[in-house]
Amino acid sequence: MSNKVEQSNRLRTKSSQPIWLRMKRSNTNQKRKAGVSTYFFFIPAIICVLAILVYPIGKTLYLSVTDSEGLLAPNFIGLKNYQNFLVDPVLRATLTNVLIWTVATLVLPVFIGLVIATMVSGVTGSAVYRMIFLLPYVLSGVAVGALWFNIFETEGLLNKFLVSVGLENFVNSWLLYYPQNTISMIIAATWAGTGLVVVLFTVGIQNVPLHTVEAATIDGANSWVLFWKIIWPQLRYIRAVVIGTALANSLRTFDIVWVMTGGGPSRSSETLAVTMYREAFLLNRYGYGSAIAVFLMLLVVTVSVVSLRGGLKKEATL
Amino acid sequence: MKKDSVLKHSVLIVLSLIWLSPIYLLIVNAFANVETWEANFDWSIKGWNPVENFQKAWTVADLAPGLKSNFFYGIMGAGLSVFFASLAAFSIVALNPKNKSLWFWVIYAVNLVPYQMLLLPLFESFAATGLYDTRWGLLLVYVAIAIPFAFFLSRNHMLSISKEVVEASQLDGASKMQTYFKIFLPLSWSALGAAFLFQFTWIWNDLVFGLTLTTSAEIRPLMSTISTLVGQYQNIKMPIVLCATLIASLPTAFLYIVGQRLFVAGLKAGS
Numbered sequence: 094m095s096n097k098v099e100q101s102n103r104l105r106t107k108s109s110q111p112i113w114l115r116m117k118r119s120n121t122n123q124k125r126k127a128g129v130s131t132y133f134f135f136i137p138a139i140i141c142v143l144a145i146l147v148y149p150i151g152k153t154l155y156l157s158v159t160d161s162e163g164l165l166a167p168n169f170i171g172l173k174n175y176q177n178f179l180v181d182p183v184l185r186a187t188l189t190n191v192l193i194w195t196v197a198t199l200v201l202p203v204f205i206g207l208v209i210a211t212m213v214s215g216v217t218g219s220a221v222y223r224m225i226f227l228l229p230y231v232l233s234g235v236a237v238g239a240l241w242f243n244i245f246e247t248e249g250l251l252n253k254f255l256v257s258v259g260l261e262n263f264v265n266s267w268l269l270y271y272p273q274n275t276i277s278m279i280i281a282a283t284w285a286g287t288g289l290v291v292v293l294f295t296v297g298i299q300n301v302p303l304h305t306v307e308a309a310t311i312d313g314a315n316s317w318v319l320f321w322k323i324i325w326p327q328l329r330y331i332r333a334v335v336i337g338t339a340l341a342n343s344l345r346t347f348d349i350v351w352v353m354t355g356g357g358p359s360r361s362s363e364t365l366a367v368t369m370y371r372e373a374f375l376l377n378r379y380g381y382g383s384a385i386a387v388f389l390m391l392l393v394v395t396v397s398v399v400s401l402r403g404g405l406k407k408e409a410t411l
Numbered sequence: 412m413k414k415d416s417v418l419k420h421s422v423l424i425v426l427s428l429i430w431l432s433p434i435y436l437l438i439v440n441a442f443a444n445v446e447t448w449e450a451n452f453d454w455s456i457k458g459w460n461p462v463e464n465f466q467k468a469w470t471v472a473d474l475a476p477g478l479k480s481n482f483f484y485g486i487m488g489a490g491l492s493v494f495f496a497s498l499a500a501f502s503i504v505a506l507n508p509k510n511k512s513l514w515f516w517v518i519y520a521v522n523l524v525p526y527q528m529l530l531l532p533l534f535e536s537f538a539a540t541g542l543y544d545t546r547w548g549l550l551l552v553y554v555a556i557a558i559p560f561a562f563f564l565s566r567n568h569m570l571s572i573s574k575e576v577v578e579a580s581q582l583d584g585a586s587k588m589q590t591y592f593k594i595f596l597p598l599s600w601s602a603l604g605a606a607f608l609f610q611f612t613w614i615w616n617d618l619v620f621g622l623t624l625t626t627s628a629e630i631r632p633l634m635s636t637i638s639t640l641v642g643q644y645q646n647i648k649m650p651i652v653l654c655a656t657l658i659a660s661l662p663t664a665f666l667y668i669v670g671q672r673l674f675v676a677g678l679k680a681g682s
Binding site: 131132135141142143146152153212213220222224226229230233240241244246254284287296299300333338365366369370373374386389390393397398 | 433
C-alpha cells in the first residue's frame with residue numbers, strides 16, 4: 094500500500110519539479126551525497142534534554158518510595174506515599190480543579206484565539222490587533238499575578254467597578270470561595286495566554302496556499318464556508334501544536350494559582366502541581382511531594398500520548 | 412464584503428478593549444504617586460509620575476546587570492533551542508528515521524514534566540558539577556526546556572512542506588544538510604520565528620530557575636533580581652515594582668513589534 098503511494102509520488106515528482114530544481118540538475122548532475130547520518134540531527138536536542146531530565150526524574154522516582162523530609166537519611170517505605178496520596182480527602186477536589194483547568198483552557202484561550210486569529214487575518218490594522226492580544230503574554234508573571242490579584246480581591250477593582258455601575262448584587266469574594274476562585278484565575282490565565290494561540294493560528298493561516306482561498310472565493314464561497322472547508326482542514330498541523338501544548342500546560346498549572354491564592358483557602362483551589370510544591374517545599378515532605386510529581390507526570394504523559402497519538406500515526410505514512 | 416469587515420472590526424474592537432483594560436490598570440498604578448500610594452490598586456489616576464517612577468525602579472532595583480544577562484540568555488537560549496529543535500524536526504519529517512515516535516517523545520519529554528519537580532535535583536547536580544551560578548549552566552536549562560515546544564511547532568510546520576520538494580532535491584543530489592539549509596530552513600521561517608519569539612519571552616520572564624540555580628548579581632536573570640529586591644526592602648512600593656517589570660518587558664514588546672512583521676511578511680514572500 095505504502096509502496097504504491099510512494100511510487101505514485103515519485104512519478105508525480107518527475108513531472109512537477111520546479112524549474113529551479115531542473116536547472117540545478119543540468120548543472121551538477123551529481124549522485125546523492127552520503128553526508129551525515131539521519132540520527133546526527135537529533136544529537137544536540139537529545140543531549141540537552143537528557144542532561145537536565147535524567148537525574149531529576151531518577152531522583153524523583155527514588156524519593157517517591159522513601160520517607161525523605163530533607164534532614165535525616167531517607168528510609169525505603171515502598172508505595173506508602175502513593176497510598177497516602179490516593180486517600181487524601183482533598184484529592185478529589187484537586188483533581189476536579191485540574192479537570193476544570195484543562196477543559197477551560199481548551200475552550201477559552203484556544204477557541205477565542207482561533208476566532209481572533211481568523212478575524213484578524215487580512216483585516217486592516219491586523220498587526221495592531223495582534224499586538225494588543227499579545228501584550229499580556231509579554232508581561233512577566235510577577236506583574237500579571239499582582240494585577241489580577243488586585244482585580245479579584247474582595248476589596249479589589251472588579252468589585253469597585255460593579256458598585257460604581259450599580260451592580261452591587263454581583264459583588265463577590267471572588268478568590269475566597271470554590272469554585273469562583275478557580276474560575277477567576279482561569280479568566281486571568283485566558284487573558285494572559287490567548288495571544289500565544291492567536292500567533293500560532295496566524296502562522297497556520299498564513300501558510301494556507303493563497304490560490305485555494307482565491308479559488309473558493311471565485312466559486313462564491315462566503316467566509317463561513319471558506320473557513321470550514323478551506324482554512325480549518327489546513328490548520329490541522331498547527332492545531333495539534335496548540336491543543337497538545339494547551340493540554341500539557343493546563344494539567345501542570347502552577348504559577349498563576351501560586352501567586353493569586355496559593356491554592357487556598359483551605360486548599361480549595363489547589364492543582365496537582367501546587368499540592369506537590371506545597372508538600373515538598375513548604376512542608377519539606379520530599380518523599381510525599383515526589384510521589385505526587387510522579388503521579389502528575391504519568392497523568393500528563395498519558396493524556397499527551399492519547400491526544401497526540403492519532404495524529405502521529407496518520408502522519409507516519411507521509 | 413464591506414459589511415463583513417465592519418462586523419469584524421466591531422467585534423475586534425470590543426475584544427481589544429476588554430484585553431486593554433487590565434493594561435490600563437497596570438499603567439495607571441505603575442505611574443501613580445508613590446508618596447500617597449495606599450496598599451491597593453485603583454481605577455482612577457492618582458498622580459502621574461512615569462519618569463520619576465521609572466528612574467526609581469531603575470536605580471533601586473539595579474536592573475542593568477540583570478538586563479545584560481537576560482539578553483545573553485534570551486538570544487542564545489531561544490536561538491540554540493530553535494536551531495537544535497529544527498534540526499531534529501527536519502530529520503523526523505524528511506529523513507524518515509526508524510522509531511520516529513520514540514525520537515519524538517524523547518525530545519518532547521521536557522514538556523511532560525512538572526517544572527517544579529526539576530528544581531531541587533537540578534540544584535543538587537549543578538552544585539556537584541560546578542554548573543551552579545554559571546551562565547552556561549543556566550543557559551543549558553533554558554535551551555533544554557525551550558526545545559520541546561520549538562520542536563513540536565517546527566515539526567508540524569515542516570509536515571506541511573510538500574514531500575515532492577524533498578524528493579526532488581534528493582534526486583538532484585542535495586545532501587541532507589543542503590536540504591535542511593536550502594529548503595526546510597527558508598520554508599519554515601515563520602514557524603521558527605514564532606518559536607524564537609515565544610521561547611525568548613519565556614526565558615526572559617523566567618523567575619524560578621534563575622532563583623534556584625544562580626546567586627550572584629552578574630549571573631542572575633532579570634525577573635529573579637526584581638523579585639529578590641522586593642523581598643529585601645519592604646519599603647519598595649507596588650508602583651516601583653510594576654515599573655521595574657514594565658522596564659523589563661520593553662525589550663520583549665519591541666521584539667514582538669519588529670518580529671511580527673518579519674515572520675508574517677517573510678511567509679508571504681516565501682509561499
